[in-house]
Amino acid sequence: MSPSLLLLLSFGGAMSLKICSFNIQSFGENKISKPLVLDIILESITRCDLMLVMEIKDAKETAFPQLMTHLNSRYKGRRTEYGYVISKRLGRKSYKEQYAFIYRQKLLSVKSIYQYPDIQAGDVDAFAREPFVVWFRSPTTEIKDFVIIPIHTSPDAAVKEIDELYDVYQDVAQQWQSKNFIIMGDFNAACGYVPKKDWRNIRLRTSASFLWITGDDLDTSVKESTKCAYDRVVLHGEKLICAIRPESVEVYNFKQAFGLTEQQALSVSDHFPLCITVNAAGGSGRLFN
Numbered sequence: 001m002s003p004s005l006l007l008l009l010s011f012g013g014a015m016s017l018k019i020c021s022f023n024i025q026s027f028g029e030n031k032i033s034k035p036l037v038l039d040i041i042l043e044s045i046t047r048c049d050l051m052l053v054m055e056i057k058d059a060k061e062t063a064f065p066q067l068m069t070h071l072n073s074r075y076k077g078r079r080t081e082y083g084y085v086i087s088k089r090l091g092r093k094s095y096k097e098q099y100a101f102i103y104r105q106k107l108l109s110v111k112s113i114y115q116y117p118d119i120q121a122g123d124v125d126a127f128a129r130e131p132f133v134v135w136f137r138s139p140t141t142e143i144k145d146f147v148i149i150p151i152h153t154s155p156d157a158a159v160k161e162i163d164e165l166y167d168v169y170q171d172v173a174q175q176w177q178s179k180n181f182i183i184m185g186d187f188n189a190a191c192g193y194v195p196k197k198d199w200r201n202i203r204l205r206t207s208a209s210f211l212w213i214t215g216d217d218l219d220t221s222v223k224e225s226t227k228c229a230y231d232r233v234v235l236h237g238e239k240l241i242c243a244i245r246p247e248s249v250e251v252y253n254f255k256q257a258f259g260l261t262e263q264q265a266l267s268v269s270d271h272f273p274l275c276i277t278v279n280a281a282g283g284s285g286r287l288f289n
Helices: 003-010 035-046 062-072 153-173 196-201 238-243 260-267
Strands: 019-029 048-056 082-086 098-104 108-113 132-137 147-152 181-186 211-212 230-235 274-278
Touching: 003 147, 003 181, 019 035, 019 147, 019 181, 019 230, 035 062, 048 062, 048 147, 062 082, 062 098, 062 132, 082 108, 098 132, 147 153, 153 230, 211 238, 230 274
Parallel strands: 019 048, 147 181
Antiparallel strands: 019 274, 048 098, 082 098, 108 132, 132 147, 181 230, 211 230
């Protein structure tokens, strides 16, 4: 019996879960072709059990499958195999992006997926990139299922789109029976895109049922000249909120980790990955590092 399996059995199958989001700026074949950039992206993914990837801009839709091939071939035999779900190309006119979720198949499974239709009466096409919503099963953690609503807002419409996420939550809550919701991604919720005076007009922020576990002073920007809390995580559901400690919030500074210059880091992305950890059932530890 393998050491990993013995460890899993010793914990009675209870493992914590690291959930991350990463806007990999303009992700496509160009980044796959650069060894250092690819290494950093792969390392960023393997630090997590579930990774939301945003800003996939590859019109040919070949770069992301290549990324998954590199991921599973590189870590085959050492770590659990990764699966994924990916949205269709989303956007207005010719500019389009995709959302994708990469997850460890031994720890998670997909219960259902839902492409938010963005056809709310009186407010059609509120989102530049409407959320691709996924319901996950998580048998090893304190909560056994959760829904993730991802978002990459249009910077010029960040206030409106963040507010509209309240409607997305209500719509998904009617579709599915889960009580546990994570709303995460690149909100563009800082540095001029969301003025302080506008927070009072954002229902996702003013409603007491949502916990913004990431603060306004959290810096997820790679640029040294900026300090911006672009990326956020918002929680809904009493059990889920209890299962995620605020101190588990982590920004993975790959620039520092790999000893990069600012220019080298920006060749990967202008965002750092953002992570949270869901407690294991019974408070047990992690299997994968």
